[in-house]
Amino acid sequence: MSMNQNPDWKPTIVAFCCNWCSYAGADLAGSGRMSYPANVKIIRIPCSCRLNPLFVLRAFQRGADGVILCGCHPGDCHYSTGNYYARRRMTLLFSMLDYLGIERGRTRVEWVSAAEGAKFSATMNDFAKTIYELGENKKLGDLRCKE
Amino acid sequence: MQGMILDRVRALMSEGVATRVLGWETGEFPYDRTPKFFNESNLENLKYDSFCGCNLSKYLVNESEKVIALVKPCDSYSLTQLCTEHRVKRENVYALGVACRGKIDVNKIAALGIKGITDVEEDGDTLTVHTLYGDKQVARKDVLLNKCMSCKGKEHKNVDEVIGESEDTSSVERFDMVAELEAMTPDQRFAFWRNELSKCIRCNACRNVCPACTCVKCVFDNPNTGVQNKAAADDFEENMFHIIRAFHVAGRCTDCGECSRVCPQGIPLHLLNRKFIKDIDELYGDYVAGDEADQRHPLINFTKTDCEPSIVHQRGGDKG
Ligand code: SF4
Ligand code: SF4
Ligand code: FES
Numbered sequence: 001m002s003m004n005q006n007p008d009w010k011p012t013i014v015a016f017c018c019n020w021c022s023y024a025g026a027d028l029a030g031s032g033r034m035s036y037p038a039n040v041k042i043i044r045i046p047c048s049c050r051l052n053p054l055f056v057l058r059a060f061q062r063g064a065d066g067v068i069l070c071g072c073h074p075g076d077c078h079y080s081t082g083n084y085y086a087r088r089r090m091t092l093l094f095s096m097l098d099y100l101g102i103e104r105g106r107t108r109v110e111w112v113s114a115a116e117g118a119k120f121s122a123t124m125n126d127f128a129k130t131i132y133e134l135g136e137n138k139k140l141g142d143l144r145c146k147e
Numbered sequence: 148m149q150g151m152i153l154d155r156v157r158a159l160m161s162e163g164v165a166t167r168v169l170g171w172e173t174g175e176f177p178y179d180r181t182p183k184f185f186n187e188s189n190l191e192n193l194k195y196d197s198f199c200g201c202n203l204s205k206y207l208v209n210e211s212e213k214v215i216a217l218v219k220p221c222d223s224y225s226l227t228q229l230c231t232e233h234r235v236k237r238e239n240v241y242a243l244g245v246a247c248r249g250k251i252d253v254n255k256i257a258a259l260g261i262k263g264i265t266d267v268e269e270d271g272d273t274l275t276v277h278t279l280y281g282d283k284q285v286a287r288k289d290v291l292l293n294k295c296m297s298c299k300g301k302e303h304k305n306v307d308e309v310i311g312e313s314e315d316t317s318s319v320e321r322f323d324m325v326a327e328l329e330a331m332t333p334d335q336r337f338a339f340w341r342n343e344l345s346k347c348i349r350c351n352a353c354r355n356v357c358p359a360c361t362c363v364k365c366v367f368d369n370p371n372t373g374v375q376n377k378a379a380a381d382d383f384e385e386n387m388f389h390i391i392r393a394f395h396v397a398g399r400c401t402d403c404g405e406c407s408r409v410c411p412q413g414i415p416l417h418l419l420n421r422k423f424i425k426d427i428d429e430l431y432g433d434y435v436a437g438d439e440a441d442q443r444h445p446l447i448n449f450t451k452t453d454c455e456p457s458i459v460h461q462r463g464g465d466k467g
Contacts, residue, residue, distance in 0.1 A: 053394050057387050084449035092426055094459040099422050101337025109456040142383035
């Protein structure tokens, strides 16, 4: 965490989770009493490829400090191939954000199946830690959306 | 060149190929070239010379009648891409390839300190610039459009015939500047782009001119995006507009250079598009949009062994 930061600051993390795997994975984490940070806000999407790059930017605009996409493992997409397309899109989007000078740790993709509650919780804990270290998202936020 | 083109167009018209031609005419200033549909009655106004930098292919979208279209080598990529996307019906176009030896950027002439330009005459590799204060000589190669200095090649793609001989004009490696930016630290890159993008006045010229941007309803016209048609009130709007504009044409951008050419603020938009092109080439194999008809572009395609998005973190090393 950088020096000149508000000590009360807690990161806001948006996790887009595919309905068929990762959302169920999150459920399993919950019912298995595995913890993940309370500041991870899960948004359920029908498939990882539903994630329009605009959604990622919008999340940052509205105050997210990190955005993570979780979907079925490649090969296991409920719609067969959605996550393969999502994989290319997110690779190019993340690369573009990096090119514009946005900290590259603020975005991530993880494949989490419905059986991987433990992976879900570990991923979220790790991502939250990364974002906490990166500090507040100042480069891609919108002042008009701040309280 | 212009004479040859006019003769050929007249011949095609009398053969009944089409009744209209898409070409350029002189605009407000003697060195302006504006897109125009001609028919037999005004054909004598058709101009083809070193100021015809403007890409005409987008004007063919929604044409339902056969048109003879003049296409430079770079325009032919855009036209091919538009046909691939079913935005232009190839059978409605007689693509008349016209040779190109690089187009001139009148702003570069002005940047040499030449004021009050009234006309420009061309003779081989020298230009005679007529001004209110007398004539000046300029070397042609010093005032070429940036896009011509990193031209993809002078071979016409997918045209019906070609008139004249083109000359290679590329003198700058296409990806040099992108690589230079990649080598900077994230904070330097951020400063570079803030400096550039903060100049944007959201005139939307870059979107409107782009032959890859042909959606009937554009996301940026939706008031709910919060970034529609207005001067930016917050940095975020500029970032949002530019990331999404470039992303929407990723894989389809033919690197025709029109976006940067028309930007009244001189923002190097092609550096955003070229970043996508460079990434695509490096990660998914070399790909040139509009190179061939009916290609499947990299963003509507995949392989099971594609890299993971985390490659972005690995490639970047430890710089941020
Ligand atoms: S983004 Fe720019 S370079 Fe690419 S096709 Fe559109 S106008 Fe041409
Ligand atoms: S042409 Fe230039 S100023 Fe106009 S919207 Fe595009 S980047 Fe902004
Ligand atoms: S359904 Fe889960 S990624 Fe497609």
